[in-house]
Amino acid sequence: MxxxxxxxxxxxxxxxxxxxxxxxxxxxxxxxxxxxxxxxxxxxxxxxxxxxxxxxxxxxxxxxxxxxxxxxxxxxxxxxxxxxxxxxxxxxxxxxxxxxxxxxxxxxxxxxxxxxYTSTIVFLVRKGNPKALKDWSDLVKPGVQVITPNPKTSGGARWNYLAAWGYAQKQNGNDQAKAQDSSKALYANVPVLDTGARGSTNTFVQRGIGDVLLAWENEAFLALDEIGRDKVEIVLPSLSILAExxxxxxxxxxxxxxxxxxxxxxxxxxxxxxxxxxxxxxxxxxxxxxxxxxxxxxFPSLTLITIDEAFGGWQKAQKTHFEDGGIFDAITRK
Amino acid sequence: MSVLAHRLREPSVIPGFGITLGVTLTALSLVVLIPLSALFLKAAGLGFSDFIATAFDSRAMAAYGLSFGAALVAALVNLFFGTLVAWVLVRYRFAGKRILDALIDLPFALPTAVAGIALTTLFAPNGAFGSVLEPLGIKVAFTRLGVILAMIFIGLPFVVRSVQPVLEDLESEVEEAAASLGASRLQTLWLVVLPSLLPALISGFALAFARAVGEYGSIIFIAGNMPGQTEIAPLLIIIKLEQYNYAGATAIASVMLIISFVLLFVINRLQHWRQSRMEGR
Incomplete structure (x- = not known):
């Protein structure tokens, strides 16, 4: 007993x-x-x-x-x-x-x-990179499916969004309207908006949805280990964001x-x-x-922008892009 | 107080009206009414114009449309299949009937996230069902169809369990009488069985509908969660909360609650009206 x-x-x-x-x-x-x-x-x-x-x-x-x-x-x-x-x-x-x-x-x-510690945002693509996705500009092309979580609910997704914006901003000589257009085109290619980073990784890896996953570098490495280097590979864009x-x-x-x-x-x-x-x-x-x-x-070196110099800090970035009625709402509105 | 109580109720031979009503009201207040009034109070803090702007912007409207529309479709599907399941379980004897009967309740017990993940795995383009449907051009996971599917899954037991006991109590003599008076099988079903089942059908439908409107856990896995397309209203509430916008979240919750209450109230009255008409006949 x-x-x-x-x-x-x-x-x-x-x-x-x-x-x-x-x-x-x-x-x-x-x-x-x-x-x-x-x-x-x-x-x-x-x-x-x-x-x-x-x-x-x-x-x-x-x-x-x-x-x-x-x-x-x-x-x-x-x-x-x-x-x-x-x-x-x-x-x-x-x-x-x-x-x-x-x-x-x-x-x-x-x-x-x-x-x-820091991290950055990288691309995870299918083995052999069948759609030849090398940089942010490739993600806005028609027919490319991009997996990223909802920036309203996920911190990682906000880094993804800002990295893409930072690239577009640089390409277009700081023209915010053009950056918004390419951001709109990018999110038009997103078929599923999960609420968190792990959800998106699962959508890409387990469900086999999408051509590219925008991910934390550490998540991308983890995914390589979990599902094998024969299925997916990491692509580094020419520019990304320093995530702190x-x-x-x-x-x-x-x-x-x-x-x-x-x-x-x-x-x-x-x-x-x-x-x-x-x-x-x-x-x-x-x-x-x-x-x-x-x-x-x-950790290969790549050009990293910071939130402070490219967006004037989190408070400002949050207000401009992610608050209700901000740019993210505008670009995802039908 | 007792005078008031006497005036408010019809005389009854059963004692204990005061105490049972008191306990009922207290429990109901603590569990249902007080949290709900807190919700409305918080939403009221928003001010009228902000409330309207938050609760009725185009994205919120699309989310209500999806939540209530999909719930309606799912409840209608469940009404049909649930009744069929109840019919099979009551009217026929076959091997494995008890197991089937027990299976019906599983969606009640299963954590909804598990249901959502299971359905998504099956219906994703690389899943067992999804890979068959995809070449046919039918997409289920990450579409509105997926939302409806999840709602059907969680709502089915409500219809079955509402209809089943009534069907069991239905005396077969009534149907025999109809048959001996020359009614065809279809006529018997339509004019004799169905009217007796109607109250159970309506309440099963209402329960399945209400459950589907409030469902969150399973749907977020199978819906694509795209704003304006596959974003359900409960998700929009969560999104507002994660942005620390408590008042905005309660505004949307209030609208959902009011619509749900009105719909359920109408269904309830419908039921009542039908019953009194039957009795008056």
Whole structure:
């Protein structure tokens, strides 16, 4: 009887995700976006080891993943995240603005705009690139099907949209009307608008829809590994955007939980050699020049525009392009 | 209070009217009325002109059109097939009948996301059904047809389970009497069986329709989610929420609620009117 009971409680504990032998001294909740699942699984284990060695304290980091917008909204509505690691600064701005959980200048607190790793947007095409898609200008041609998620719900999709816009803007000597025309032509070629980056990857990979997937570089590499290099390949456009997924401590929450020390150490560890190596292993571009040099062979260099210089920052980009009545609404209106 | 209660109700021999009505109203308020009034309150915060601009712009109108139109088609399909299924289950004996009967409820229990992914996998151009339909020029996944399909899937049990018990209770003597009075089989079906089933058919239809209007989980997988084409109203609500536009989301939700309420109310009255006419005859 007691054996059965303990088996049952062990099963229950395992089901709930607690290993019964480990007693956590501190627990952190990291609320993140869709494609960082694997990265943070690895990193959390590494940080726990590091923290135990350094302080003797056992720290458990729980993760929550989903579309960046939805995740930020959950934090605003009361999900007690100690740290947030989201797809773009705008969503963390929203947490600061709407819920006042962290100061307005949060992005200045850590190095490199609080983004310990970067990524960019690349093309994933069918093996052999049958439609010969080499650059953004090829995606607006009639008969090409482009897969990208909805920029209204997905952070990654906003980077996709802005990368395409940045290219068109440059090609047309900064003519915004022409950039809008090519953006319109691009989205006319989109047959399915998923709500998140993973959804789009599935549509392209599992359902076999579309000729090209606009994807985070790390998602594209992951897709290569998952479905095989004999089925798809990565194409680098001549120009893309520097995507900086930022991280921050949520001040009001860590002060309430008394976890500020651990939370800050957690984020700082992302900048350490080990943290940077883990990021590189999961196909995020590390900031550390030494790690980048050592492990960076897989990250080819390409011309990257930044959101600040090409669009005047997230707040402005969001307002012009993605708010209701913005340009994205205009170009997708029938 | 008791005077008021007495005046509002017809005299009944069953005691406990006050307490049961009290509990009912409290529970209904906590679970249904208070959340719904909060919704309308939030939408009201938008102001009249903004409300109209948000709730009735062309994209929202297209989304209502799709949600309600597809739900109507799906409910009509379910009305036909659901009745047929109920008929088969009640009137015939065959091997595997119990299993079939249990299968009907699966769409109730299955997480809708699972249903959506399964249907999409089957009907995507590279799926088992999709690859057959594609050469014929029929596209299901990522089109409006896909939306209807998902709605049919989740709505079927409502019609079957509404019609089945009524059909079981239908006495075969009535049909025998009709036959012995010279009615053809079709006449019996049309003039005797169908009228008795009508209330169950209507309520099954209304339930399937309401369920389909509110469905989100399965549809977003199989619809293409393109604004103005395959974007359902519940998705538009989610999109507004993800843009931190709470008031806009509640505006669209309010419109959906009002349309749904009016439609369900009309169906309900129709039912009532028919019943009183039958009794008066």
């Amino acid at each position: 007691s054996l059965r009971l303990s088996t049952a409680s062990l099963t229950l504990a395992l089901l709930l995700g607690f290993a019964p032998s480990v007693k956590a001294d501190a627990t952190l909740l990291n609320v993140s976006y869709d494609p960082t699942r694997e990265l943070y699984q690895d990193f959390n284990a590494a940080f726990a080891r590091h923290w135990k060695d350094k302080t003797g304290e056992v720290v458990t980091v729980n993760q929550s993943h989903g579309g960046a917008g939805k995740q930020a909204r959950a934090v605003i509505d009361g999900l007690e995240a100690d740290v947030v690691t989201l797809a773009l600064a705008y969503d963390i701005d929203a947490i600061s603005e709407k819920a006042g959980l962290l100061p307005k200048d949060w992005q200045k607190r850590l190095a490199h705009n609080s983004s310990p 997924p930022p991280v921050t401590v949520v001040d009001k929450v860590v002060d309430k939980h008394g976890t500020r020390k651990q939370a800050e150490a957690y984020l700082n560890y992302l900048y350490s050699k080990e943290g940077q190596e883990i990021a590189a292993k999961h196909f995020y571009r590390p900031r550390d020049p030494e790690v980048l040099k050592r492990l960076g062979a897989r």
